[in-house]
Amino acid sequence: MRIDDALVQAALTGKLDVSHFASQGASALEHLLHDLMDRADPTEPQRTLLRLASVLSSARLCGYVAQPAEPLPAATTEPDQAVAPDAPILGEVLLGGATRLHHLLLTHVVRASRRLPSRHMVAALDLGSRASDVRPLIVQAIGTRGRWLATHDRRWAYAAETYAKPDEDIWAHGSWAQRLQWLRELRAADAAAARTLVDKEMNGFSAEQRADLTSLLGEQPDAADEALLNRLLKDRAADVRKASSLALMRLPQSAYAQRMLVRLDAVLQSAPVSKSWLGKLTGKAAPQWHVDPPAPEKVDAAWLDDQLGKEKPKYERIDDRSYLLAELCGKLPLSHWTEHLQMTPTQLVQWAESSEWKTGLCRGWTQSLLDLWPQDAAWVTALLPHVGSPLVASRALQRLPTATIESLFGEWSADPAKFGDQMHHLALAAPVDSTFSRDFSTRLATHLASLLDRSDLASRPSHDLKTVAQALHPQGLDLLCATPMHTDAAKDFLGSLAPWQRQLKALHDYIATTSTSP
């Protein structure tokens, strides 16, 4: 037994057994301890133990010998990725900033093709473990080093999954997220090779993985994918069939998309066109369209194969035929309606409002708007009053460029109540990763300031006003906050914006000074 272990044992048991130290040690320390033992007072064993411990204590302080380390873990080799300049605002935003500021900062770093300074990576990774919506941005903004760092903490698994060690066969051995990322990159470089790989190995994957791969093909499908997507339309997993149908919808020339058009033609019926001069004068020269969707039980098996006419979920209150109509409309590009019926989106929505199939039509169009990604401001504004869910409305609106949003919501009412409604829509449309333009923000701030102090606008329990204010350009926000207010509600409202104002200004200055590419 080593002498220090023997002393610890003596301390634990309360018995200092000299026989434990019978063998003479070789080291100078052991010689010293034995010498002390020999000279100790046998009637005071505890005092002897304390004295030995004091020698051991000093020896421990003075005699440390560095231990040989295990072989070092493979260090990451980082590609040439420029580091974003450091500034206090980075830490401030990542540690305690609001969601909109996270998006502003991270989007800026990613767009500048830089990565966050390493001192902010822990804060960024911790932020991602709390807020899932910024994870995709964080994974990019931390660069290879941050993804490597993420492999050292289970809480950062979301980022660790994307870290690929160099020279490794990722497709064979990587995590699922790594393999998807690798495939996405292959798809961008060589679409045919990616398709061949998916086709060859698809059967070996789980239903969830097959759905992921199909969705990946559907991100940017091309005509050559059609055969594979058609086969996947018959996959045993519903999610794969759904992803495949979505991908085929995005190929307007595919047989699938053409079948949808044929079905729509059967559902849409036009009244005869009046050719009299009175009819032309009264606008009855245009065909009168009617909708006549089939009942689900009457559709043939081909509809079911194309993911149409399945049993309606029990929570749906809409009738069966409207539900089927919505499904069909959701699978057709919106441009088909405007071209085929020769109506603008506003006219089409007005036409739908006069129809008993309004719910099915509007729901289907909204689905098409979300799934097929047309950045069509006319459709968005026409459908907006009919979109029940604020989340769906926000998703639709945020597809539009900020300039379009500003042109759509650029006129404001002097009536506080109406203005409040306008702010509701503007809040839904407010860009997450940028601010409104300086000009728009200044005009809106002026209008908002004029209403705040002479109405109950600021005291409304609404989140909208604050969301809009937080999306203002810093100069617009400065203008708003500098406006003298007299009512307590208006003062409180502006006071609540003060921390935001300071952080936004600092972040905006940072973005302005670091916007040049590395």
Place this chain on the structure above:
Amino acid sequence: MACHSFTLIAARKLEALPEQGVEHMTLTTSAVLSLAPDAASATAAKGLTAPASWPLLGRSARAVWGECKGSGSRPYRTQVDVSGATPTFKCSCPSRKFPCKHGLALLLIEAAAPMQQDTPEPDWIVEWLDARQVRAERKETKAAEPPDPKAAIKREEARWKKISEGAADLDRFMADQLARGLASLSAQQLDPWRTMAARMVDAQAPSLGDRLGDLADVVGAQADWPKTVLLGFGAIHLAIEAVEKRASLSNESIADLKTALGWPITSEQVLACGDLVEDTWQVLGQLSELRNRITERRVWLRGARTMRHALIVDFAAGTRSFDSAFITGSAFACTLAFYPGTTPLRAIVSGTVGASTEGGLQVSSLGLDLELAAASQAFGRNPWLRAAPMTLGAVTPHAPGAGGPEAAWAVATATGEALPLQIGRDEAMQLLACSGGAPIDLFGEWDGSRLRPLTAWSAEGLLSLENRA
């Protein structure tokens, strides 16, 4: 606050400008924010800088004041004495933080746009400033009184007597614990340990009590606690034996022993008898630890010319901030007065401080073996030394991973020699991020078995790991 004499180290943030024999400060926003007791106070202060929040603002040559609208019916009266090298705050708000957000906001306003110093001081300001002046004069008069050497010797003898008696009790207590066997200890049986630790305050050896209290906290809390307790008892016993044999010790060893016992030494005594070293002092690293509601800050310096290490220790009660701020990586010229001892490390600033410069810090390591040897020599001379400074060049952080739960974070040299680290999860991850798997330079405190990293240098610059326990 332990040492008022080095408040001027805040030169960078509050630049002292000589003017008619009085040093006035120049405020900057960052300097004011560095006075905040915590981040929340700084943020809250920034939110109070709008003119609308201050119905009354005033500035004279010696003070800034204002009335800030709060949640109560009457506004808070906030006043800051800016006549000295560092500001002194007072506010009528109920906040326990010091300085409060109102005081900070007032200085932020002044820093952003200095006011004309011509406002007549209201009565409540005049009253406060005059009272402060009277107190300062009274203190100066007391300090100027000549010490009575006979009385000092008598006081010292009385203190040694008290310490000897208390130390003997403590030695008996430890022997009793060992006779009973540490294996039989339970949480309830630790109460007498804490009572004994408290008694050491009465025995005027509070640091021995602190050591015993720390050991009580260790019992059952870690796998190797019996060994830690036994070695801790050993270190205390060594101090007790030294008290018994103090007549045979050198003056330097007596000074070490006094520090180990917690025998206070005033800054005046240090300035009078300490080693004075003039140099440009580089701030290598710092850390703050909260203990019994007192925050202790340790700032490690190294002389650019002498290459000598120095340690500045100061304390702040509750949520008060420190009078001065040190920026790791910066350097300032001044004379330091070192506390006496066999290994003089602790020091205070003597006289005025030159302007602070940032950057340019050269990391200088002797290499792992020589650094360990230097630390061992320091511990050999002073076995109660808490920690020795250590700089390591080109080391790579190691995650505990493969070594099992007992394994610790470590740093290893290129030749594979490793030192274990005393480091929390967040700091370890910061270190790993800074390294990215590549070698970095490191400065920290070596306690004989673990290195506590305080500063790291990588290609991306300096990373300060300012621990706050």
